[in-house]
Amino acid sequence: MRRYSRNMEKALWAWLTICPALMAQGEEQPVFPIGSWHGKLDAGIAKLQLVVNIEGAVGALKATLDSPDQGAAGIAIDDITFENGVLKFAIARLRASYKGTFDAEQDLFVGVFTQGQPMSLDLARSSGAIEPPKRPQIPRGPLPYDVEEVFYSHDPKADTNESFRVARQSDQTSGRVRLAATLTMPRSEGPHPAVVLISGSGPQDRDESLMGHKPFLVIADSLTRSGIAVLRFDDRGTAMSTGDHGTATSHDFARDAHAGLLYLKTRQEIDSSKIGLMGHSEGGLIAPIVAAHTKDVAFIVMLAGPGVDGEQVICLQSRVIGKAMGVSDDVIDSGEKTNRAIFAAMRECASFEEARPKVRAELEAAYEDLSVDEKKQVGSKRQFVESKEASLASPWMRSFLQYDPAPTLAKVMCPVLALNGSLDLQVVPSQNIPPIKQALRNNPDAQVIELKGLNHLFQNAETGRIDEYVQIEETFDPKALRLICDWIAKRFL
Numbered sequence: 001m002r003r004y005s006r007n008m009e010k011a012l013w014a015w016l017t018i019c020p021a022l023m024a025q026g027e028e029q030p031v032f033p034i035g036s037w038h039g040k041l042d043a044g045i046a047k048l049q050l051v052v053n054i055e056g057a058v059g060a061l062k063a064t065l066d067s068p069d070q071g072a073a074g075i076a077i078d079d080i081t082f083e084n085g086v087l088k089f090a091i092a093r094l095r096a097s098y099k100g101t102f103d104a105e106q107d108l109f110v111g112v113f114t115q116g117q118p119m120s121l122d123l124a125r126s127s128g129a130i131e132p133p134k135r136p137q138i139p140r141g142p143l144p145y146d147v148e149e150v151f152y153s154h155d156p157k158a159d160t161n162e163s164f165r166v167a168r169q170s171d172q173t174s175g176r177v178r179l180a181a182t183l184t185m186p187r188s189e190g191p192h193p194a195v196v197l198i199s200g201s202g203p204q205d206r207d208e209s210l211m212g213h214k215p216f217l218v219i220a221d222s223l224t225r226s227g228i229a230v231l232r233f234d235d236r237g238t239a240m241s242t243g244d245h246g247t248a249t250s251h252d253f254a255r256d257a258h259a260g261l262l263y264l265k266t267r268q269e270i271d272s273s274k275i276g277l278m279g280h281s282e283g284g285l286i287a288p289i290v291a292a293h294t295k296d297v298a299f300i301v302m303l304a305g306p307g308v309d310g311e312q313v314i315c316l317q318s319r320v321i322g323k324a325m326g327v328s329d330d331v332i333d334s335g336e337k338t339n340r341a342i343f344a345a346m347r348e349c350a351s352f353e354e355a356r357p358k359v360r361a362e363l364e365a366a367y368e369d370l371s372v373d374e375k376k377q378v379g380s381k382r383q384f385v386e387s388k389e390a391s392l393a394s395p396w397m398r399s400f401l402q403y404d405p406a407p408t409l410a411k412v413m414c415p416v417l418a419l420n421g422s423l424d425l426q427v428v429p430s431q432n433i434p435p436i437k438q439a440l441r442n443n444p445d446a447q448v449i450e451l452k453g454l455n456h457l458f459q460n461a462e463t464g465r466i467d468e469y470v471q472i473e474e475t476f477d478p479k480a481l482r483l484i485c486d487w488i489a490k491r492f493l
Helices: 005-016 162-167 215-225 250-265 282-293 312-322 329-348 352-368 372-378 381-392 395-402 405-410 429-439 466-471 480-490
Strands: 035-043 045-056 060-067 072-076 076-083 088-091 098-101 108-115 116-126 145-154 177-186 194-198 230-235 272-280 301-305 418-421 448-453
Touching: 035 108, 076 405, 098 116, 116 372, 145 250, 177 215, 177 250, 177 466, 194 215, 194 250, 194 282, 194 480, 215 230, 215 272, 215 480, 230 250, 230 329, 250 272, 250 282, 250 395, 272 282, 282 301, 282 405, 301 480, 312 329, 312 395, 312 429, 329 395, 352 372, 352 381, 372 381, 395 466, 405 429, 405 466, 418 480, 448 480
Parallel strands: 194 230, 194 272, 272 301, 301 418, 418 448
Antiparallel strands: 035 045, 035 116, 045 060, 060 072, 076 088, 088 098, 098 108, 108 116, 145 177, 177 230
């Protein structure tokens, strides 16, 4: 579940990096950095291609970043400087920075990209354009349905649904949230059934863009061609939506999903009695929160949703991903021991500030156990500890670790389709499918299915490893798409 390993997740979304370049400022200086540079961001679980394009003059450099693996290009870079062979830059909106020193022998910058945690990034001269990975399922026009950009707002503090308000546990936000979305609508005569798509963890755009894939765009295309309207939205504080993503919890995100459903009820083209929710990863946890506390939800589809609390998900996730990457059992066991100790301290204390001394002690001890090479990868002890603390201290993490989705799921009585891939290393099916089935045992219309050979993104995969996502051209298994469309159509078309 993408946010389940939040540091890992941040690394996957961090790929935004900038490139250096060179130019002589005397005999010993490298060439001034005009041109394109490329490198692979070492995020541990994956290596992501980045290209930095630099232009300008001394004291007035300008640069943009391309991420071919993500299908992103022309991302603006802030505050780029090049002095005494050292390239520095920052991307303010990502809270990211880079520092690289030119190595004349290798003709590249050796550096570290930091976003939450330090990651190795060396930048070499680019010999030409890097082709983005092929994504054959991305829909191309002309499309046989209507596409509309929409906006809708809600005030997280003003809630007329008392049951839903209490269920949220806490609201870390303040003020009105304005969500930006895309509504795709069949051209056949309505009113139509509809689905609100809910993304996985981390700040996601409406397409749930990841490594050049756009799963929600592909899902929306398939559903709308089948006669089902789809609303997909940018997470709060992401892309064109307002609000603060960093202070929100899963329960706050549930409010955003519910707001989308309420918006659809205002559209005469939509059958207000046939609006459902489809959530991927953390979204599969959020959909039942909404469905259990309002009668507005006609059905839910859970894609790789968890059935146990976040602590269990993270610990097993870390273990199976480590195994798949060839990490030794001793290292895996040591990491789990540290995680368990940190999570116990957070459970026992009323706030993270109270738990901080115990958490810091565990992290400092973990740093001392790292090899010399590993310490070079993660930076200084201070950098290591502070980056880990930052993710652990978030309201989302504290809520996620403690939240058990099973009791809420047991309250859901609308139709439910829960799908998990057998090669999912982030929400492991053997851990999560049994409690989901148990929670839904009294639901008269619930199906829980494990799909063979699919990973966390529902791609046909060989290993399920995260670094495999970008290598697979397929975005979402066509058979799984047909299963979802047919399941909804059978009940609501």
